[in-house]
Amino acid sequence: MSSIVYVPCDSAALAVGADKVARTIADEAAKRGLEVKIVRNGSRGLMWLEPLVEVATPQGRVAYGPVEVSDVAALFDAGFLSGGAHALNLGVTDEIPYLKKQQRLTFARMGKTDPLSLDDYVAHEGFAGLAKARAMAQADVVQQVLDSGLRGRGGAAFPAGIKWKTVLGAQAAQKYIVCNADEGDSGTYSDRMVMEGDPFMLIEGMAIAAHAVGATRGYIYARSEYPHAIATMDKAIVAAEEAGYLSGFKLEVRKGAGSYVCGEETALLESLEGKRGIVRAKPPVPALVGLFGQPTVINNVITLASAPIILAHGAAFYKDFGMGRSRGTLPIQLAGNIKRGGLIELAFGVTLRELLFDYGGGSASGRPIKTVQVGGPLGAYLPESQWDTPLDYEAYAALGAVLGHGGIVVHDDTADLAQLARYAMEFCAIESCGKCTPCRIGSTRGVEVIDKIVAGKQREQQVHLLRDLCDTMLHGSLCAMGGMTPYPVMSALNHYPEDFGVQAKETTT
Amino acid sequence: MTTPDVPTLVREILARRAEEPGALLLILHELQDALGFVPQEALPQIAAGLNLSRAEVHGVVSYYHHFRQSKPGRQVLQMCRAEACKSMGADALIAHAEARLGCKLHGQTADGAVSLEPVFCLGLCSSSPALMLGDELHARMTPAKLDALMAETRA
DSSP: OOEEEEOOOSHHHHTTTHHHHHHHHHHHHHHTTOOEEEEOOOOOSBGGGOSOEEEEETTEEEEEOSOOGGGHHHHHHTTGGGTOOOTTEEEEGGGOHHHHTSOOSTTSSTTTSOTTOHHHHHHTTTTHHHHHHHTSOHHHHHHHHHHHTOBOTTTTOOBHHHHHHHHHHSOOSOOEEEEEEOOOOTTOOHHHHHHHHOHHHHHHHHHHHHHHHTOOEEEEEEOTTOHHHHHHHHHHHHHHHHTTOSTTOEEEEEEOOSOGGGGSHHHHHHHHTTSOOOOOOSSSOTTTSOGGGSOEEEEEHHHHHHHHHHHHHOHHHHHTSEETTEESEEEEEEEESOTTOEEEEEETTOBHHIIIIIITOSOSSSSOEEEEEESSTTSOEEOGGGTTSBSOHHHHHHTTOOOTTSEEEEEETTOOHHHHHHHHHHHHHHHOOSSSHHHHHHHHHHHHHHHHHHHTSSHHHHHHHHHHHHHHHHHHOSSHHHHHTHHHHHHHHHHOGGGGTOOGGGGGO | OOOOOHHHHHHHHHHHHTTSTTHHHHHHHHHHHHHSSOOGGGHHHHHHHHTOOHHHHHHHHHHOTTOOSSOOOSEEEEEEOSHHHHTTTHHHHHHHHHHHHTOOTTOBOTTSSEEEEEESOOSOTTSOSOEEETTEEEOSOOHHHHHHHHHHHHO
């Protein structure tokens, strides 16, 4: 009888040798005269265990990890094809506490299926949401999304249903669905995982949106830094189209070109039009004047990928998760200097402390955790005193912080927050589109001012100047690039003044 | 396989792509995928093919970090310098690469074998530090692993 072995094809597994491990398993099986079928699944998201190899047993799938090429022969000796004991044996995958404690809605299939198998997808509730949506009136589909409380998962947290409703109400010969897959925030990879590990879910979400608002064309704008995601999406679109799931909705992937600001929705639309990714002034909103001037739904990957489960199970089911005005779940990505980093999908309301220690197990270096940046390069640095705040859009806003796209980057006590603040300004100077002055000039001046503070030149005046500059950027920038760069800078200065050589009392002047 | 000369290549790409909406980025990507960079001499031809000004095409090529305007080394080593990788020693790893290769970020080795480029996030943030060599991803890197990789590449 043939055994089934799963070796992930997610980039995070490939980057630590999954292809070689898969080849070695095939070779070793052949050498021993054993029949093995290797399935290249998505990643379960337990990144510190990649490559995480699973085998199908009567008790369920049993996991081994992290597996290196040099472990393969010993795994065969230990009878891993039937779940045999070995130092890398992690038990039944679904029982691993890190996975079991999660509330996986959007990521329910992740790692279980072959990403490009339509049969796998359909066998795991795939296209159930689309079937329901197509049997409903357009306005009813939009109402479901509104009622679910789903807010944009890209970072801005704008209610998705309101965008959809605006596009539905707009009169135009051509409407578009655009998926923002320009996942540039350091510490985030949930979009990449969806595209590489469950691409039909994104296609289904976009097809639901297309039906809901009457759009016939869709684009997925993906980063050039994600070659595997792009290749998998391309194949999945062809497969879904050939199997008749798109019903005339024409969908294609477009590749970005390494510009961070193209993650801002209007810059993204400019880039899709083949121009420089320069931010547009709003209004008009893209829902009315979007791609090529037409009404456009533009949502993040996770937002669109949440539509299938909302339609399949109903708005109330989804809304039951979460707290306050943050409904549903957030796919959190625990990253940086952390022992057990990975994808953790949970209802809003969990605290950083639970994530860092219950899930993450503390820092990878074994040193004390000094600070945590939440929400990407434009998110605030949070000191330990703030780690008990529930992950909730409003609670974070009250701290002067953001949840963003759910990326959490951990730094140990060797981190120098003055250097990280300087880096935030430098990054803004490199990535600014240049349209508005506070962002274009302010970022360069910010680097200079921080250098002067650190060098101790007129420190008190320079701190005052940095605050004034951040105030101008915050209130005077056209988009979040310049408008939010002050978040990491000011939080670093306020919570870690000693790293700037500044006395705590000086920071408030 | 020999690459056709630039005018022939551009003509062929334009013939397939020029009618697509927002075609300029598609065309530049195809050109760079074929040649490793976007040669200056191609810009007037692309501009004429898309009914754009040369300035508009130049503006797009120079705006995006991804598009190279000069020929890169035979291999491109892109090293992540974003926050998650920084938290795991990316700056020291980059300094190690610079010392070993004898060139700075944005430069290339004297023998033209390797171009060293920064990249802002490869989406491998829970397995930092990360880099991409050609189209191959590598995570949980250390100076020793980088040395081994470079030795393999340049062997």
